[in-house]
Amino acid sequence: MDDLYRENIIDHYRHPRNKGHLDHPDIRYHDVNPFCGDEITIELKLDGDRIVEAAFDGKGCAISQASASMLTEEVIGKTLDEVKAMSKDDILEMLGIPIGPVRMKCALLALKVLKAGVWGLEEWPE
Amino acid sequence: MSVMTATLPPAAAVRSVADIRRDFPILAREVHGRPLTYLDNTASSQKPIQVIEAMNRYYREMHANVHRGVHFLSETATAAYENARLRVARFINAPHPKQIIFTRNTTESLNLVAYSWGRAHLKPGDEVLITEMEHHSNIVPWQLVCEMTGATLRYVPITATGELDFEALPRLLTERTKVFAFTAMSNVLGTINPVAELVAQAHAVGAIAVVDGAQSVPHLATDVQALDVDFLAFSSHKMLGPTGIGVLYGRRSLLEAMPPFLGGGDMIREVKMSGSRWNELPYKFEAGTPAIAEAIGLAAAIEYLEGLGMDWVGAHERELTTYAWNRLHEVEGLRILGPEPARRGGLLAFVLGDIHPHDVAAILDQDGIAVRAGHHCAQPIHDHFGLVATTRASFYIYNTPEEIDRLVLGLYKAKALFDL
Ligand SMILES: Cc1ncc(COP(=O)(O)O)c(C=O)c1O
Numbered sequence: 001m002d003d004l005y006r007e008n009i010i011d012h013y014r015h016p017r018n019k020g021h022l023d024h025p026d027i028r029y030h031d032v033n034p035f036c037g038d039e040i041t042i043e044l045k046l047d048g049d050r051i052v053e054a055a056f057d058g059k060g061c062a063i064s065q066a067s068a069s070m071l072t073e074e075v076i077g078k079t080l081d082e083v084k085a086m087s088k089d090d091i092l093e094m095l096g097i098p099i100g101p102v103r104m105k106c107a108l109l110a111l112k113v114l115k116a117g118v119w120g121l122e123e124w125p126e
Numbered sequence: 127m128s129v130m131t132a133t134l135p136p137a138a139a140v141r142s143v144a145d146i147r148r149d150f151p152i153l154a155r156e157v158h159g160r161p162l163t164y165l166d167n168t169a170s171s172q173k174p175i176q177v178i179e180a181m182n183r184y185y186r187e188m189h190a191n192v193h194r195g196v197h198f199l200s201e202t203a204t205a206a207y208e209n210a211r212l213r214v215a216r217f218i219n220a221p222h223p224k225q226i227i228f229t230r231n232t233t234e235s236l237n238l239v240a241y242s243w244g245r246a247h248l249k250p251g252d253e254v255l256i257t258e259m260e261h262h263s264n265i266v267p268w269q270l271v272c273e274m275t276g277a278t279l280r281y282v283p284i285t286a287t288g289e290l291d292f293e294a295l296p297r298l299l300t301e302r303t304k305v306f307a308f309t310a311m312s313n314v315l316g317t318i319n320p321v322a323e324l325v326a327q328a329h330a331v332g333a334i335a336v337v338d339g340a341q342s343v344p345h346l347a348t349d350v351q352a353l354d355v356d357f358l359a360f361s362s363h364k365m366l367g368p369t370g371i372g373v374l375y376g377r378r379s380l381l382e383a384m385p386p387f388l389g390g391g392d393m394i395r396e397v398k399m400s401g402s403r404w405n406e407l408p409y410k411f412e413a414g415t416p417a418i419a420e421a422i423g424l425a426a427a428i429e430y431l432e433g434l435g436m437d438w439v440g441a442h443e444r445e446l447t448t449y450a451w452n453r454l455h456e457v458e459g460l461r462i463l464g465p466e467p468a469r470r471g472g473l474l475a476f477v478l479g480d481i482h483p484h485d486v487a488a489i490l491d492q493d494g495i496a497v498r499a500g501h502h503c504a505q506p507i508h509d510h511f512g513l514v515a516t517t518r519a520s521f522y523i524y525n526t527p528e529e530i531d532r533l534v535l536g537l538y539k540a541k542a543l544f545d546l
Contacts, residue, residue: 004488004489004492005485005488005489005544007396010544013544014544036514036515037500037501040454049421059514060482060514061445061482062481062482062485062544063485103323106484118434
């Protein structure tokens with residue numbers, strides 16, 4: 001159990017980084033994981049094509065929310081192309097815990113939201 | 127019928143739970159190096175060796191298609207399949223086995239009623255009444271049929287304790303109501319509804335009563351004649367039987383007047399290029415080759431439950447539920463949904479502080495404890511209580527107080543981990 005809920009996961013869950021909203025974000029995207037009811041919104045502020053500020057808001061399980069918190073820290077300073085190149089493995093490495101098939105959707109929701117925003121997808125109307 | 131006399135002895139009337147557990151091979155296994163603590167019975171129960179063996183024996187010794195052959199095996203398989211129907215009929219005290227229709231599960235049974243009866247009878251201005259505590263399988267088919275027919279769907283609200291709001295009922299159940307469809311026991315709140323009383327109220331306004339028995343039939347003695355229900359749906363896999371087979375019981379006059387649900391082989395009397403005539407009950411509603419081994423497995427499950435006695439099953443679960451209710455209330459920050467043990471079945475859905483139910487379930491899983499986390503296919507209930515999900519522990523004949531102690535220990539672990 002200590003595997004899945006390492007201290008850094010609980011820490012990011014209990015004390016999320018970059019949680020909240022940006023004034024006038026350049027990119028904003030929101031999505032849900034209907035299976036669990038996890039919800040994440042990510043907002044980015046750009047300087048050219050470089051991310052200078054990132055924020056997330058959401059609710060859900062520790063894995064999904066810790067993943068979003070860590071991801072916002074990770075992407076600040078990256079270019080949009082660098083974000084587009086990020087993969088599932090990058091997230092799993094960032095989380096540093098073994099994720100089974102059932103929780104994979106929770107772990108990857110933040111990346112999904114981030115990428116959809118960066119690729120310029122329109123938000124799905126609720 | 128000789129084909130159904132299993133080689134294994136039927137369960138004795140009074141047995142210890144330890145003895146019962148020995149009939150369930152899966153309960154001896156370990157999960158993550160810990161003994162399995164299976165507390166997800168509301169989703170699906172485990173199977174005793176008597177059921178597994180009955181199905182094996184069927185495939186080893188009796189298999190052929192039913193109702194079609196004149197050869198020995200086909201007759202043997204047909205007899206076993208029809209005998210299973212008879213057992214189901216007796217188990218719920220149906221007047222005639224013709225009124226037992228084999229489906230895939232509760233969901234298909236409810237769809238059958240909604241599509242076949244609903245499309246033939248509902249029209250604009252009519253109302254279908256369901257409740258806020260239904261499983262999605264007793265909501266979505268009615269939503270679809272109301273859309274198709276122009277009928278209006280209404281919901282009986284629930285109270286703060288998770289019971290039907292009986293004060294709101296007279297306003298909602300009117301001469302416009304053509305169907306009142308409700309669950310006999312909620313799979314989230316545990317609430318046991320007063321089925322006979324609700325059926326009588328439906329009949330008083332001329333509505334038919336459709337009962338979702340997915341959670342009640344496995345746990346409580348059921349008498350469709352005493353309850354006077356028009357339709358009752360349930361699933362084999364929640365009552366020790368295999369997946370892939372479910373039951374729809376229906377009042378004979380209603381079933382006879384209904385058009386078929388699915389078309390194909392077995393359900394016809396005569397097929398001409400210009401049209402077809404339907405077979406008699408129950409075959410009119412059983413198109414294609416049915417789940418034969420599964421029907422036989424279900425019959426073995428019923429035999430097993432009857433061996434224990436449904437009164438014993440109910441009493442055992444009430445005892446466990448009361449114990450679990452008390453133990454869970456010791457855990458600070460834990461909140462259980464639904465009424466107190468005297469008015470509920472053997473399941474407890476709860477929230478533990480602000481820990482997400484998926485995290486609770488994942489932490490328990492590491493100790494080999496299987497519980498369910500999510501909305502349990504009942505989103506309206508969760509919306510009502512402002513929750514996205516709950517954690518649910520649910521009990522059956524083989525569960526013990528020690529397993530509930532393990533659950534409680536696991537919950538303390540989760541609290542410690544999350545600093546709650
Ligand atoms: C109250 C209730 N109704 C219907 C169902 C659906 O059963 P099945 O999935 O076997 O069709 C369930 C099972 O989850 C249930 O608990």
